[in-house]
Amino acid sequence: MAVRPISKDIVLSKAKSLNIPCYEQEAEKITECINVILRSYERLDEIVEVVPEVKYGRTCGHRPTTDQNPYNAWYYKCDIKGAATGKLSGKRVGIKDNTAVAGVPMMNGSKIMEGYVPEFDATVVTRVLDAGGHIVGKAACDDMCFDAGGFTNSIAPVLNPVDKRHLAGGSSSGCAALLAAGEVDLAVGGDQGGSIRIPAAWCGVVGLKPTYGLVPYTGAMAMLPCIDHLGPMTRNVSDCALLLEVLAGYDDGRDPRQIQDVSTQDYTAILSKDLTGMRIAVVEEGFHGAQQEVEQVVRNAALKLKDLGAVVESVRVPIHPDGFHIFTPLTMEGAYQTMMKDHGFPAGLRGTRFLSLLDEVAHRQTSRPFNFSEPLRLAMILGKHLMTTYKGRFYARAQNLVRLLTAEYNKVLESYDVMIMPTTLKTAPNVLLQDSSVAERLTAGSGLGRNTAPFNATGHPSLSVNAGHVGGGLPVGMMITGRHFDDATVLHVAYAFEHIRDNPTFTSI
Template identity: 40%
Template sequence: MAKFPTVRTPTIEEVLDIAEGYGMTITVEDAESYRGLMEGTIASYHRLDDLDEPKLPVKYPRSTGYRPPPEENPYNAWYWKSEVKGRGGGPLKGKRVVLKDNICLAGVPMMNGATVLEGYVPDIDATVVTRILDAGGTIIGKAANTYLCFDGGSATTATGMVENPHKKGYTSGGSSAGSGVLVAIGEADMALGGDQGGSIRMPACWCGIYGHKPTHGTGSLHRDLPHRADPRPHRPDGALGERRGGPAPARSGPRQRFTELGATVDEISIPMHLDGPHIWNGIAVEGATAMMLKGNGFGTNWEGYYATSLIDAYARGWRSRPDDLSETVKTVMMLGEYMHRNYHGRYYAKAQNLSRRLRETYDAVLAEYDVLAMPTLPMLATELPAPDCSREHYVDVALNMLANTCPFDATGHPAMTVPCGKADDSPIGMMLIGKRYDDATVIQAAAAFETLGVFRT
């Protein structure tokens, strides 16, 4: 019996429609000709269906787990509880690790905070998962995050707003909202997040814990939504391998209590820092629209493993139910499409070029200083929006805190938020920024500051 092809040849009407969409003028005869030319290439797609797709090994057994009931989930921080034990020894032996729910864990549901992905179960482990388990850690489940990660607050999470553990009714920060909460309340020893605008540092700040965004290129992005294989130069070894102990760095940025540790402290000004959010917006809006929406979370021209089951599930979900997308996602996708149609990627390209200048501006200062310090966020945790609030307020609460964090996602510098105080029952974070690939100094500075006992959750 002949196999029914899964990729069909387009009809004449479809060819005419596609041509019209590109502004071309063709006749029916032209369409017939193009259709015939396409058939030869479509044979390659039929052959692809016949070939076995490689699957990445899943090395450790696990329980499917369960969605915790409200009594086990008072802050809505959990998406799914499960258990995967790593090898018997290693640097993470005995550590309970929770994953942000945009990271693939085979056999355990993944939703990425979005109704349009609910019900999807990955069949692979992300590289970071395998590395945690190889290091002896135990993965205890998935932490809730905001809708497709398009929210620096914690209100858009489809499974319920994630509440601040220090102040009920207030945002925990996002998009790695549940990751911050579960560490803060002691249900996990550590958590994985993702940081493309501040999504590790923001919840860590408002939850009163430490959150580190590594230098771009030091960590694997394989098989995380919306990440794939990272095309940037990788330096996975050495970034954390030196300067584990000893005194604090010799020089740091704004005046802080590092003087008590023997550091030389100066106040400095970096005027271009104020342009960082504008540069980041120029990259993020069109980039997210192209990759996360039109590219169905993976895009094209990336090396590494593509999770085809995830592409299928996500594409079917959001394209069949676009009205279910969050207000933040809708705003970004409509603006991104508008910019693409009318300005053809010019501003995305210019912002990418300017990000190099921004990086060089920070690099010039970091040539004289070991770390820079500044407030992680420009405000205390804000109230979660009421269900009947305006769209404008809802989106503002989701995106109004990015100014200090997002520039360092455009430049790739390591940045870490460190608890440094509390006001009105809300934690305050200090952000430390270091030279690229010198994450060790940033962590060392944070550890030195911690010895002062300035803040405890």
């Protein structure tokens, strides 16, 4: 892209817009200096970049027919075979449609991005293929991932295979629905406020938001770097541990969310049905406002862990209800800054930028604003208002309070191995009708992340496992949260519970 020389009139205009005094004679000299600096920009566009290798052949695939997509859970179907052998050999894998697969369209659930085709594989995609996984398609998600209900995908809401009258949850809605329907064995989801765990809970599958930075985000569409997570979604805990082994690890500086010494473990080897010596904290504040049946199922599930040798005790974490309030400015103001102003690639952070994606986001968000979903419109309007009116003060205060929130959870985790609470406070709601009101569409996903979102802010590993079912057969998720980079213990507790739950004598309530 050619960088054109700047004129004195442009300098004066920009200075005025910035409220910076600039006089005629000064403007002439500034113009001369700027045009010298712009030579670096011209040279920059001439230097050949090192781009990630696309290692495995593929065709672009196809949009599924209605018969091939009974739950609206697919965006695109494809057929990409990885290495001949590996940990994921023989496994069918779905990739959330916020994550790039070279040559396969990526819509991110939104008409804004419809028609964009990345030329690169996200790091997690390459790792799946290197491990022998078979990528069979892109899973539908909420519009720009900016909702948790599973109904804002611009093609159609994602239906829950447990009961098609109910939503699958979001924003990794397609991943959870495809797993529950048996159409994939594994899926890679994304979580910025509960978007792996909420649909996992509602569809009765397993979803892990790993420790922040454990799984590289390189090649996925960002919402806000400090809350962005990719992670495994599966039908059982052992597969979740297996997929985490493949996904986790340092990405050679490509992802600014990672520190260099990312700590990984042999997650499958640590799984055990024995919880002797484990101490488990049931967080009382996590049950506030829960449906009575949801509370009963999760409390019963937690108490069952005593049968495997664990100590299970009730604890108080008074700050927990405020965790959602602390998280809210991050996602409103931070997402506005990242998605609208920085086009998904915030300034000031090292790491890989994919220029085709940046260019597409920058162009489409200005040329297609009428395609924004109603929840996304609300968030962008509010984010801009808060950032311009209060100059980022509340965002800054929220970031400061994240340290306090983290410290309070860590105090509990000094005495206990994991914390337990419901993933969501209610079971999957009914599908919104086409004639639903604006108010219904704006509020349908409101508050769903009250228990999940705080751990996006603090970065603790957090997993949803099916705790049982309530009347009508709808699943209830139990959320298990552990210490930073101790994802293995979270998986261990979930695996042990799964063993109890699958015993024929187990009852949910």
